[in-house]
Amino acid sequence: MSRAPGSPQAGPLLEPHPGADRPAAEPSREASGPLPEEIQPPVLLGLDRAITALITGVPPLLLGLAAWRLWNRDLHWRDAAIFAVMYAATALGVTAGFHRLLTHRAFATSRWMRGLLGVLGTMSIEGPVISWVADHRKHHVYTDCVGDPHSPHVDRGGGWRGALRGLAHAHVGWLFDHTQRGSRERFAPDLLADPVISFVDRTFVLWSLLGLAIPFGLGALAGGSLQAGLDGLLWGGAVRIFALHHVTYSINSLCHFFGRRRFATEDHSRNLAWLAPLSLGEAWHNNHHAFPTSAFHGIGRSELDLTGSTIALLERLGLVWDVQRISPQRLAAKTLRA
Ligand SMILES: [Zn+2]
Numbered sequence: 001m002s003r004a005p006g007s008p009q010a011g012p013l014l015e016p017h018p019g020a021d022r023p024a025a026e027p028s029r030e031a032s033g034p035l036p037e038e039i040q041p042p043v044l045l046g047l048d049r050a051i052t053a054l055i056t057g058v059p060p061l062l063l064g065l066a067a068w069r070l071w072n073r074d075l076h077w078r079d080a081a082i083f084a085v086m087y088a089a090t091a092l093g094v095t096a097g098f099h100r101l102l103t104h105r106a107f108a109t110s111r112w113m114r115g116l117l118g119v120l121g122t123m124s125i126e127g128p129v130i131s132w133v134a135d136h137r138k139h140h141v142y143t144d145c146v147g148d149p150h151s152p153h154v155d156r157g158g159g160w161r162g163a164l165r166g167l168a169h170a171h172v173g174w175l176f177d178h179t180q181r182g183s184r185e186r187f188a189p190d191l192l193a194d195p196v197i198s199f200v201d202r203t204f205v206l207w208s209l210l211g212l213a214i215p216f217g218l219g220a221l222a223g224g225s226l227q228a229g230l231d232g233l234l235w236g237g238a239v240r241i242f243a244l245h246h247v248t249y250s251i252n253s254l255c256h257f258f259g260r261r262r263f264a265t266e267d268h269s270r271n272l273a274w275l276a277p278l279s280l281g282e283a284w285h286n287n288h289h290a291f292p293t294s295a296f297h298g299i300g301r302s303e304l305d306l307t308g309s310t311i312a313l314l315e316r317l318g319l320v321w322d323v324q325r326i327s328p329q330r331l332a333a334k335t336l337r338a
Pocket residue numbers: 139143251252256269285289
């Protein structure tokens with residue numbers, strides 16, 4: 001099956017319609033791959049890689065410091081609280097903001113809420129919001145085929161070595177590789193034209209630093225000392241960034257490799273139940289690839305989806321609307337038989 005390259009607006013936002021949008025003579029996406037104009041060329045590749053190395057490398061080093069302080073019983077309840085608040089706020093910025101709202105338009109909201117979710121997501125330091133969306137829309141168009149920016153299944157060889165190479169590429173390797181990034185012009189023209197989101201995108205560094213200043217300020221205020229501020233920065237900054245990065249990366253790596261397939265999709269997406277709580281529901285990834293525009297990735301009460309629950313709460317409060325839901329008939333039509 002194929003979705004026509006060059007129609008990113010329709011492809012990733014709407015439910016996939018196998019073959020329906022492609023003339024019969026057009027080659028499959030496996031054979032054709034992406035068009036050159038669908039790939040975002042790197043700007044200053046060496047500098048980009050150095051910054052990526054810094055952002056992915058420093059938090060794990062500081063995690064060692066955090067573990068050492070924990071070992072010495074230097075963890076205060078206020079640090080745990082700062083971690084939890086910062087994790088929840090920035091993770092929701094990514095899951096509800098970057099992903100369900102801005103990539104898939106799973107609900108609509110005011111420009112203020114769009115801006116707030118965009119800022120919170122940017123504090124996760126997962127790159128400028130429009131680049132994040134362009135990469136993720138390209139992932140949905142070319143899922144697990146040539147052109148997917150982070151599939152564990154493409155061109156990594158066979159056997160367990162190939163599997164490990166694929167998982168490493170899908171987890172962090174792709175961040176250093178700019179050969180299959182999504183073109184911002186091609187995959188996110190709507191966001192480039194959105195004044196609120198393009199402002200948040202341009203001022204990415206400012207919001208990233210604010211995401212470090214807030215936990216420092218909270219720690220210093222609650223503890224009344226510079227050391228308390230630094231502890232707040234360690235837990236609400238470095239440890240929180242490390243945790244959220246690797247949960248997000250795990251959706252790209254583990255959720256295309258391990259877990260259960262509930263729905264028929266033409267990719268390797270899977271539902272990984274144990275990752276659902278920390279990922280705020282994003283680990284119901286096979287459900288998501290089956291129904292990309294749905295605001296809810298967990299289906300039914302048994303599949304915990306804290307992002308979906310938050311969106312439902314915001315809907316009741318009148319802060320979001322046009323929340324996309326999938327009918328039981330459409331769910332049943334794609335359900336795999338046991
Ligand atoms: Zn995926």
